[in-house]
Amino acid sequence: MAEALHFGGIKTTRSSVIKNPLQLHPPPSQQLCFSSFVALSIFLSRKLRASYNSRVSKISCEAKKIGKLERDETANVSSSSYGNSLSCVMKFGGSSVASAERMREVADLILCFPNEKPVIVLSAMGKTTNMLLLAGEKAVSCGVTNVLWIEELRFIKDLHIRTVNELEVDQSTIGKHLEDLEQLLKGIAMIKELTPRTRDYLVSFGECMSTRIFAAYLNKKGIKARQYDAFEIGFITTDDFTNAEILDATYPAVAKRLYDDWTSDPAIPVVTGFLGKGFSTCAVTTLGRGGSDLTATAIGKALGLQEIQVWKDVDGVLTCDPNIHSHAQPIPYLSFDEAAELAYCGAQVLHPQSMKPARDGNIPVRVKNSYNRNASGTLITKSRDISKAVLTSIVLKRNVTTLDIISTRMLGSFGFLSKVFSIFADLGISVDVVATSEVSISLTLDPSRIWSRELIQQELDHLVEELEKVAVVTLLQRRSIISLIGNVQKSSLILEKAFHVFRNLGVNVQMISQGASKVNISLVVDDNEAEHCLRSLHKAFFESGLPELHVQHENQNGSPPGL
Template sequence: MIVMKFGGSSVESRAQIEKVLHIVRARLARRPVVVSSAHKGMTDALINAAKAAATGRFDPSVPVNKQRAVAESLGCAPDLLAPFYEEIADLLRGISLVKELSPRSLDYIASFGERMAVRCIADFFARSGVPARAYDVWDLGFITDANFGRARPLPGFDARIKAMFAERVPEGIVPIVTGFVGRNEAGEITTVGRNGSDLTATLVAAGLGAEEAQIWSDTDGVMTADPSVVKTARNIPTMRFEEAAELAFFGSRVLHPSTLLPAMEKGIPVRVLNTNRPDHPGTVIDFDTDAASPAVTCIAYRERQVVLKISSTRMFGEVGFLAQVLAVLARHEVVIDVITTSEVSVSMTTDDLGKLSRALPELEQFGACEVLPNRTTLVIVGQGMPRQKGVAAQVLDAMAQAGVNVEMLSYATGSVNLSMVIEDAHVASAVGVLHHSLFEKAR
């Protein structure tokens, strides 16, 4: 059995869904389970309509018309999604009346994209000769906590998923399953976070003990850099989980940050493939690969980060200073990514200026606080970095050539990633020069 996740760009139109049909049909012998995202742009359309409704502007036409156009192009019967269109209108009307959009309501409205997409796709598959049936993932055992916007399955989810699949998915049927969404024990709809359908896929794969989880997108697997920034970026044939996890967290556009954890726990390989070039081998992510590890595997980045710098002579030789600072940040739920220290200052990055701002009054008791927005965490990832001399020197030399100032630098002993903080405005030039230095010069 394989679990195949198709992203929004893979199911955005009839032309793309026909590609998905051919890909799935060619793998029927491997008993595919298909996890689908919403059609490209649908989740944004739903959320924008909900935000507009919260200001009193009731207009369900944009998401409804967008979905109706895809359904009609696939030849779906008009009544297939009629109940969903009515429910969307009712929900948006309610939001417009109370002028309030809670996290619970936001998850509810966002869920319609996947729920409608899987029904259209399953209907199209069935009429095209591939026996398929649509399933909401909660009907297959995916019950979550009540953390709206970032829900996670309850303990024991893998056993529930395995049992419910055996009970509810007939032999020979290709299940088309909603990604991104879930349901808590109270029956309320939740979501696992934006771009979370790939997380759903690996969680389902873990529950079913699948031989492989496949993430189908619009790139040739994981690339050495963001191909929209570096036109010469190339495919990485094999990666270790540790490298891929770093890339996902630090900005790889291919994988959701939490995707790899369920697969790692169950030892299930993850293969990243291109819907538009299904014969391309893509990238295989596993614990062990046959290929020798290069010093550097990939360059990734996270834009729109915030740097907090606290300067204080109290740090010098004081026991527990940093622990106290981190305790304040924890109380305000500020997630810290990169941290560097000296004897009289500490600098750290986060992605939530709002939470950091609320923590500042308490932080100022420790010293002078400086907040620097519009920063990017730029990372160089490679399993072989700890064993090869001169990589850091090569990286910093490339940054100097690009005329980019490195404001923070972090590299732990034996780490697979070297992290730098630069200004957002310098990302394109920094990544381009780095890629040329690390990947193209050696070719």
């Protein structure tokens, strides 16, 4: 029998409670919260005939009212009875839990903090999400009888069965999921269609399996743990499959569920990242690629925890993408605004929405390396002293489409700008970087919003057709946005240095824009020049002399200077 261990004062005795992951309707104990929310949502969605956006914001508003009551209750109880309660969130990404060996190391890492009582959030093992998506694509055209031969399915099965065996946990931990996954792929093969809704359900198997295996392993080691599917504990989202947004009702619901369970029977919660439940469909949704970061910060906010730790395979947020330039350096401190901007600009290291709950709850986020736990990582807080900083990070977003839109002067300048942006709004196309004059607009389209090649072309054709009613339009593809994240108060210095680099390289910058966030200057160049530009900019800003951002030292309480 496994040795019993003390974990943050909890003596372990029982194995984890494993629920049916496919049961999307909550058990009776949760029905009150969910059903009242769903009833409210259905009522509202029937009533409201306005645009989708205003509908969601009104529903969120109502949800907030419900949430407020429950949150207040939770707040009262938490200050009086939860003295010895959950303290932080620790999120481990796919790279951190890619194998049995990695899961062992993560468990050891958690044990290194015996006084912490963390909520654990996990992503799918390694590249499982990509594999599931590929398996789904192949199932559409391979025929039902060939599903078992899909290479990615075999890889996923092999990885998970091997992990279960190596960690010596019960095969039944994931047996049902593997069977259901196979059935689902056969279903896709039969109907020859993979809708966004099915796609989300399909990828959910990754997180559902990794969390079950890990919770079972913790229990086997004597650390009492309990597995949770986010879509069963109150993660309520919009029904935007593949890119859903968390609704406000999530926070009180999740807080209540986790605290109630913790009080009645303390066990380390192990929660699926990335997943939610659509408010009107009640189907599994996903929060966009890399969405486990957002799950972690949402839990941190819901429970009002002291810290949110995001464990990756790099030494923190770096000065640029290490895959493009190997001299990327860790950034010791960032503000929520800088981190959010960096993520929006395309730095893969953090989910673009993930800073919002942390900022709302004012909860520090620490980005750490699970492969190098002694590295200090990056501490992200509300504010930091940037007076000495110039540039913090350089981010590249590739394969961007730009549009030059020049007015035919049929409309006045007011009419022109509003007409152009209403066309984008009507077609639901996101704009990224914008530069305007009175009669012309240059802008880039957000590539992350459009995932299907076919759709890109169709959408673009339609967009250009509409714009040509009021303007002359030039569409330019294969461009890159280089975002300079830093202290825009020093924009002249940043631009002087950057343009010196561009001039030396003989590169023409095609568009330039300084965002209202005051932490970002964006420059558009050709795709084929972008990586070279990034490396040269990095050398100029970070590799010639002591970079400003390293001047700061952490206070004894772990806060950055100036806080």
